Amino acid sequence: MSLDHEINKNEVDIVIGAxxxxxxxxxxxxxxxFTGFHLIIVKDPELKEEELNIPQGFDVDVYSKTDMEKVVGxxxxxxxFSGYSCRYFGYLVSKKKYIVSIDDDCVPAKDPKGFLVDxxxxxxDNLERPATPxxxxxxxxxxxxxxxxxxxxxxxxxxxxxxxASCGLWLNLADLDAPTQAxxxxxxxxxxxxxxxxxxxxxxxxxxxxxIAFNRExxxxxxxxxxxxxxxxxxxxxxxxxxxxxxxxxxxxxxxGYGVKxxxxxxxxxxxxxxxxxxxxxWEGMKLMEKSVPFFESLKLPESAVTxxxxxxxxxxxxxxxxxSDDHAFTQAADAMVKWxxxxxxxxxxx
Amino acid sequence: xxxxANTVGIPVNPTPLLKDELxxxxxxxxxxxFLEMWRPFLQPYxxxxxxxxDPTKKIHVPEGYDYELYNRNDINRILGPKASCISxxxxxxRCFGYMVSKKKYIFTIDDDxxxAKDPSGKAVNALEQHIKNLLCPSTPxxxxxxxxxxxxxxxxxxxxxxxxxxxxxxxxxxxxxxxxxxYDAPTQLVKPxxxxxxxxxxxxxxxxxxxFPMCGMxxxxxxxxxxxxxxxxxxxxxxxxGRYDDMWAGWCIKVIxxxxGLGVKxxxxxxxxxxxxxxxVNLKKEYKGxxxxxxxxxxxxxxxxxxxxxxxxxxxxxxxxxxxxxLSSLDPYFDKLADAMVTWIEAWDELNPPATA
Numbered sequence: 001m002s003l004d005h006e007i008n009k010n011e012v013d014i015v016i017g018a019x020x021x022x023x024x025x026x027x028x029x030x031x032x033x034f035t036g037f038h039l040i041i042v043k044d045p046e047l048k049e050e051e052l053n054i055p056q057g058f059d060v061d062v063y064s065k066t067d068m069e070k071v072v073g074x075x076x077x078x079x080x081f082s083g084y085s086c087r088y089f090g091y092l093v094s095k096k097k098y099i100v101s102i103d104d105d106c107v108p109a110k111d112p113k114g115f116l117v118d119x120x121x122x123x124x125d126n127l128e129r130p131a132t133p134x135x136x137x138x139x140x141x142x143x144x145x146x147x148x149x150x151x152x153x154x155x156x157x158x159x160x161x162x163x164x165a166s167c168g169l170w171l172n173l174a175d176l177d178a179p180t181q182a183x184x185x186x187x188x189x190x191x192x193x194x195x196x197x198x199x200x201x202x203x204x205x206x207x208x209x210x211x212i213a214f215n216r217e218x219x220x221x222x223x224x225x226x227x228x229x230x231x232x233x234x235x236x237x238x239x240x241x242x243x244x245x246x247x248x249x250x251x252x253x254x255x256x257g258y259g260v261k262x263x264x265x266x267x268x269x270x271x272x273x274x275x276x277x278x279x280x281x282x283w284e285g286m287k288l289m290e291k292s293v294p295f296f297e298s299l300k301l302p303e304s305a306v307t308x309x310x311x312x313x314x315x316x317x318x319x320x321x322x323x324x325s326d327d328h329a330f331t332q333a334a335d336a337m338v339k340w341x342x343x344x345x346x347x348x349x350x351x
Numbered sequence: 352x353x354x355x356a357n358t359v360g361i362p363v364n365p366t367p368l369l370k371d372e373l374x375x376x377x378x379x380x381x382x383x384x385f386l387e388m389w390r391p392f393l394q395p396y397x398x399x400x401x402x403x404x405d406p407t408k409k410i411h412v413p414e415g416y417d418y419e420l421y422n423r424n425d426i427n428r429i430l431g432p433k434a435s436c437i438s439x440x441x442x443x444x445r446c447f448g449y450m451v452s453k454k455k456y457i458f459t460i461d462d463d464x465x466x467a468k469d470p471s472g473k474a475v476n477a478l479e480q481h482i483k484n485l486l487c488p489s490t491p492x493x494x495x496x497x498x499x500x501x502x503x504x505x506x507x508x509x510x511x512x513x514x515x516x517x518x519x520x521x522x523x524x525x526x527x528x529x530x531x532x533x534y535d536a537p538t539q540l541v542k543p544x545x546x547x548x549x550x551x552x553x554x555x556x557x558x559x560x561x562x563f564p565m566c567g568m569x570x571x572x573x574x575x576x577x578x579x580x581x582x583x584x585x586x587x588x589x590x591x592x593g594r595y596d597d598m599w600a601g602w603c604i605k606v607i608x609x610x611x612g613l614g615v616k617x618x619x620x621x622x623x624x625x626x627x628x629x630x631x632v633n634l635k636k637e638y639k640g641x642x643x644x645x646x647x648x649x650x651x652x653x654x655x656x657x658x659x660x661x662x663x664x665x666x667x668x669x670x671x672x673x674x675x676x677x678l679s680s681l682d683p684y685f686d687k688l689a690d691a692m693v694t695w696i697e698a699w700d701e702l703n704p705p706a707t708a
Binding site: 112135136137138139140148149150151153154155156157167169174175176177180184187189190191192193194199200201202203206207208236237242243246262286289290293 | 470492493494495496497498502504505506507508509510511512513514515525527532533534535538542545546547548549550551552553557558559560561562563564565566594595597598601617637641644645648
């Protein structure tokens with residue numbers, strides 16, 4: 001797969017949340033695509049093992065519980081950064097323009113021609129090209145080689161808007177919820193859809209944290225580690241933090257006039273966990289999502305919210321006011337969002 | 352490069368879905384030779400041919416197809432003075448076919464569209480895919496990142512609200528084109544050699560509140576649900592604009608579908624588009640549209656239909672009033688168009704009276 005232009009590796013941090021201590025198989029398979037990039041590896045503060053196993057040859061900075069405690073204090077460390085949320089610490093301390101973040105149980109996928117997919121380059125390419133949220137292009141990404149805007153696409157909308165986030169997909173174990181995967185135990189995603197597209201303005205979507213990239217300079221603070229469900233576990237079937245983050249992000253992106261893309265690149269997601277086991281836990285996530293939808297649908301951020309930080313704070317306020325009484329998880333999320341913005345300012349102004 | 356499928360030897364579909372519930376509407380001014388290659392997939396179905404241009408010309412329909420054919424004289428005879436709403440010398444005349452059909456579903460295809468091949472080389476039965484799209488729900492209220500969740504091998508992703516997983520009824524299925532892409536004249540002039548060779552293996556619902564450019568080359572819809580809104584406007588002879596017929600219909604149907612809680616899908620199936628029209632001719636036709644659409648789009652984006660508009664016809668009449676009120680200042684054409692929209696609904700209701708108990 002070739003892209004139209006060379007990307008500037010100095011503008012990118014690859015952030016990996018380590019939920020497994022041995023990252024050798026993961027990093028070795030990604031080596032062809034991670035070489036030349038700076039890596040930020042963040043160790044899950046609740047990981048039992050002392051040291052992470054990281055092979056030679058990578059330009060990497062590792063952060064662990066002690067680093068987190070220095071920044072946020074010990075009581076907040078677990079609350080904010082345990083499990084999959086550890087990656088947000090990497091987003092916080094990065095100094096780069098773009099972040100690419102991939103779960104540590106994913107390896108490069110193969111495209112239909114049998115070539116390994118360079119997910120990092122595809123993500124950066126998506127972020128560097130404009131998004132088109134104001135009108136749907138039926139040939140998908142109009143800036144892609146061999147494509148364009150179709151007849152009837154308004155000319156005034158053809159320069160697009162900055163792309164804030166690139167949401168990739170997964171072959172093999174798709175990001176399905178526990179009930180769905182438990183019902184269809186054998187189902188694996190074998191469909192490689194060769195498209196990148198912009199998710200239209202106001203359309204809501206579940207943004208998965210498994211394979212995602214974003215423009216940190218543009219929207220960094222909007223990726224909030226906020227919603228924690230009771231009994232959250234270390235398989236994606238037992239979390240919702242990324243979905244909540246994504247709902248907030250999309251709303252803020254829409255408000256500020258940026259775009260979110262979805263589609264390529266694919267990663268190959270390995271088998272891990274047991275959907276049926278996850279199903280046994282009382283799944284709070286479902287209820288919380290149901291309550292969130294009407295909230296986000298009717299939410300209107302004030303015109304005065306012109307920075308990302310303003311938007312997060314206003315959103316938190318609305319969450320507290322409108323959802324707080326429904327479930328304590330929402331109040332906690334709102335508090336976490338406000339804290340996050342403060343943290344982001346303090347870490348990034350001193351850095 | 353990409354080639355059309357060779358359908359020689361493919362047997363006619365022995366189990367054609369919705370055989371007696373679907374009409375295929377084809378506008379033509381040239382010939383219908385393309386139907387030869389479509390036999391395996393289209394022969395079991397009834398055709399409505401709308402012959403544009405010179406009514407004295409004899410259009411030959413390939414043997415074996417069951418059809419009714421209407422030329423301009425027929426249109427004038429059937430509609431009388433209301434025939435003024437049906438375009439002449441433009442494929443927009445196809446909507447006459449929608450009006451006279453008595454079936455629940457319509458598939459419309461252009462006479463320069465051949466059978467496409469999927470990446471495995473297999474001939475694509477476009478009609479069958481359209482039918483699957485129409486018979487299966489849409490999901491306009493929340494975007495599924497794995498596209499059509501009802502497709503074999505797919506599903507709703509984690510985080511997709513359970514309360515929205517039943518979806519809504521699908522009203523329109525918008526297909527795509529390999530080879531000659533549906534570009535406007537300026538793009539054609541800049542990229543005359545560009546061909547669409549990318550087969551994107553997905554069907555997806557266009558979210559509520561989002562407009563799109565609907566192309567009439569490869570389109571299917573539920574006539575009962577949305578038919579009256581599929582008016583392709585005043586184009587061609589005597590009109591200041593062309594090549595915006597399907598666009599206009601697309602914007603109208605989308606706001607009405609959004610209002611009525613119906614879904615619009617886009618993506619598969621692909622057909623193979625064989626003929627590139629002359630970009631200079633196209634530019635002359637599209638020229639005004641290119642400017643006007645800058646105002647038309649915000650108009651449609653801001654349309655709010657009333658709660659009382661609960662049928663397609665009511666929605667469409669309301670829309671026509673808004674067109675007259677808000678777009679007439681753009682050009683007197685829109686005043687005429689608004690009137691034609693009303694005429695269309697009157698003609699539709701006359702030809703399709705509600706079934707009496």
